Amino acid sequence: MSNRAAYETVLPYVREWVSYKVWQLRVPGVQVAVGYEGEVLFDEAWGYADVEAGRRLTTTDLFRIASHSKTFTATALLQLAERGALRLDDTVGTYVPALVDGGSPIADATLRELMEMGAGVLRDGHDGDHWSLLRPFPDEQELLALVLDRGQKVPAGSAFNYSNLGYALLGLVIAAVSGKPYNEYVRESITEPLGLRNTGPDWEPARADEFVVGYTGFHAARHRRRIDHVDTRAMAAATGFHGTASDLVRYFSQHVIGQGTLLTDHSKRLAQRKAWSATDDPAGRGYGAGFIVDRIGDREVRGHSGGFPGHITQSVFDPESGLVVSVLTSAASGPASLIATAIVRLLDAAADADAPGTPIPDGVDPATFTGRFANPWGVTDVARIGARLVEVDPSAPDPLDTPTRLEVVDADTLRMTAGNRFGSIDEDVTYDRAADGTVRSIRGGGGMTSEPWSVPEEAPETAAGLR
Structure with missing residues (x-):
């Protein structure tokens, strides 16, 4: 995969990650x-x-x-x-x-x-x-x-x-x-x-x-x-x-x-x-x-x-x-420097052919797994970065500080193969889908359920921290 092609795989996640930081930090x-x-x-x-x-x-x-x-x-x-x-x-x-x-x-x-x-x-x-x-x-x-x-x-x-x-x-x-x-x-x-x-x-x-x-x-x-x-x-x-x-x-x-x-x-x-x-x-x-x-x-x-x-x-x-x-x-x-540094790191990770983790198999659409999920303990992103799927904490300053590498097991299952072993490495992330294939929830770290989550719409003054 060329560098340009690799960068283009992760730019959709860059869009989602920056959106979260803008909301989180009320910029x-x-x-x-x-x-x-x-x-x-x-x-x-x-x-x-x-x-x-x-x-x-x-x-x-x-x-x-x-x-x-x-x-x-x-x-x-x-x-x-x-x-x-x-x-x-x-x-x-x-x-x-x-x-x-x-x-x-x-x-x-x-x-x-x-x-x-x-x-x-x-x-x-x-x-x-x-x-x-x-x-x-x-x-x-x-x-x-x-x-x-x-x-x-x-x-x-x-x-x-x-x-x-x-x-x-x-x-x-x-x-x-x-x-x-x-x-x-x-x-x-x-x-x-x-x-x-x-x-x-x-x-x-x-x-x-x-x-x-x-x-x-x-x-x-x-x-x-x-x-x-x-x-x-x-x-x-x-x-x-x-x-x-x-x-x-x-x-x-x-x-x-x-x-x-x-x-x-x-x-x-x-x-x-x-x-x-x-x-x-x-x-x-x-x-x-x-x-x-x-x-x-x-x-x-x-x-x-x-x-x-x-x-x-x-x-x-x-x-x-x-x-x-x-x-x-x-x-x-x-947070201009924080965001710029994180984007460079994401782009470099996408272009790293030798990055740890198992590449997404041919014939698997990564979009069926990617998304943002939340439970009372935090927010988790499943993102495509280059040829691999990675679990990322978008609330952290550096999205690649402690990533979890994910391997596709089947159409509804990912395995956490590498990462911080205080977490749930070597366990599965399972997807519960509606009849049309949309994700209703996932069950992952610690066996806990997380549901799809997106940045909420807020009044401008609230979103920007003016009140």
């Missing part, structure tokens, strides 16, 4: 897209774009994708470098003379050091309350004031320090070199050539009705509140972008080695190689030049997360195979 809205080898294979939306208005979320509604913006900024700089308009080892002071005039040591940091988060720049300044929407995001003069106010905390080249201010400075560099405002340059050089109609560098009031409303989290309250959109002004290069999951899949597909027209493969490798580790573990999560470097299982991935008031987002891609996953959520502390 107002979630978009998910999956791409492979330059093609979008999956594009779905759950929940609401505006809970109070009862407006259902669609796959074309616009999320604020926040620090995804840094990948666009890095791409723009690499384009300019390919054209000979700048060198990555030029100093930022060459293009932002206010840093030189103000005596900032950041003036001597290179563009590469800023792109790799190694210039020692403060994360958000000594006053970062624009992130809490206590004041507007800074304009260019306010940005420079934040940087010039003790803006370098360690010497350039000495440590990894994630910095929104640093990437905002790179937006000023792009404007200085191109002779165009940052927002205009990235539209003309990145989003428009790719036909990304639903992606742009900042808030667009003219399209306000297409934007997803963001909501607060549950970390300090039991109910969510809506959060208004704002313009990020001089911070657009670090955090201003909006987009959709499917647009991001198309965009990150351009960064796969051997695909796309945005950059040469040489530039892609420069951007995607790990320059720094984010922790003391050199094999752990790190940063390249505008791209997060991470690992999911045995797969090394690139991409970026994004945190904006009321929006948490995550995109990952494999630069070698061409697999891309993008997840956008409309709440503070939204």
